[in-house]
Amino acid sequence: MLQLQTLREQKNAIIDALKKRNIDVAPMVNEAVALDEKRRATQTRLDNTLAEGNKLSKDIGALYQNGKYQEAEAIKKRAGALKEDSKALGDELDLTTQALQKLLYQIPNVPHASVPAGTSEADNEEVFAEGAIPKLDTNALPHWELAKKYDIIDLELGVKITGAGFPVYKGKGARLQRALINYFLDKNTAAGYTEVQVPHLVNETSGYGTGQLPDKEGQMYRLEEDNLYLIPTGEVPVTNIFRDEILDADTFPLCFTAYTPCFRREAGSYGADVRGLNRLHQFDKVEIVRVEHPNSSYEALEGMVEHVKNILRDLQLPYRILRLCGGDLGFTAALTYDFEVFSTAQDRWLEISSVSNFETYQTNRLMIRYKDEKGKSRLAHTLNGSALALPRVVAGILENYQTPDGIRIPEVLIPYCGFDLID
């Protein structure tokens, strides 16, 4: 969430900048500032009341020790009255703070200056493209047909076991998945990211920390009995590693990578978008996460983009990079680059990675701070990206690498797969 101090000091600039998201936050921001004023005033009154009460209590203690019981009793009455007051003020403070908090949860991050205006994905700005789009046979198949033809991914079997969107990978299909995970982790660790294995279930606090709650409440699977959530992305457990930490400024950058399955309810999705591997309830992803000094976070973002580019070059997949427009930008992000692979058989682009800088939006909730030169605590910046999400990479490989003899395996993956053709 946004920082209150910034909201107070740069109210109009924030309202203006958020217009890029095609929303008018002026009413919310004004209310937040008003609530904050009320909160501070109430806090001051409460503190003063408590201070007086504390002083009286000390006096009572002293009087008792000196045997002046009658005087003590008289003061007790006054202290009792003060207690009533502080209770009322405390309740008021709680209500105000909660209302303010709720409001702040509803205001999205301020888009970076470079974020283009726009209302939908059609307005995203292509900033880079690379890789030749292969010329396929006229009877080239989409990946879901290929998956069936070579019996490597079984969607119906997943329906039997669980439901739609939970595929079963078989034989070389399963091996390809494992190869990709290992390859991605190797690439990421070689680039300086430390590999971590994290829980796939998180508690409510973690969900709030990275911003999935309350914004995406309905998109996560929840275990009612234990009040835990299945992670929608590795970002949640990995970023929460640093929740409530004050870091030394010289420990930056902190770079982590993790493979996790991801679970998404995808309520509201339908149509051609969800065919085959295009959209699943469970999928695998290797994530990269960075905690950065504010001065270097945008440099880090560019570095992450370069890193993902390298992976796609290795895989020799045609891809493009989009700078998301205000209308398509995620709730918590300040700037996001999406990577899309061209799916030749479907004749469409598939999102396979999303690399974002969240600036202090997450760390303000997570309380991830560092000490600056003056010894003051400041919020760090967080960034993350997929490197990479598996299903659509698999879709891209199956479709773009298909030949009449079978599906070729990208050169870099052959050592990981142990075969060079799916036939």
Next chain:
RNA sequence: AGAGAGGUGGCCGAGUGGUCGAAGGCGCACGCCUGGAAAGUGUGUAUACACCAAAAGUGUAUCGAGGGUUCGAAUCCCUUCCUCUCUGCCA
């Protein structure tokens, strides 16, 4: 899952109703001492919020979390989470 013990500052650890944000130690920072280091020695060393233009300073809250009793709670009561030991179960 059952029985018992326990959760105190960066770490260890004292504290069972009043002057306790919390003894003592370790660690860390700065200084003295030293040719240099060790030892020794002195000072400092939590976080959040509020007041203040800001610094200094002051106030409030925080002893796992939440609630209660009391003029006053680290200390008493309730709820809850977690850790350890034993038993059970299991990969």
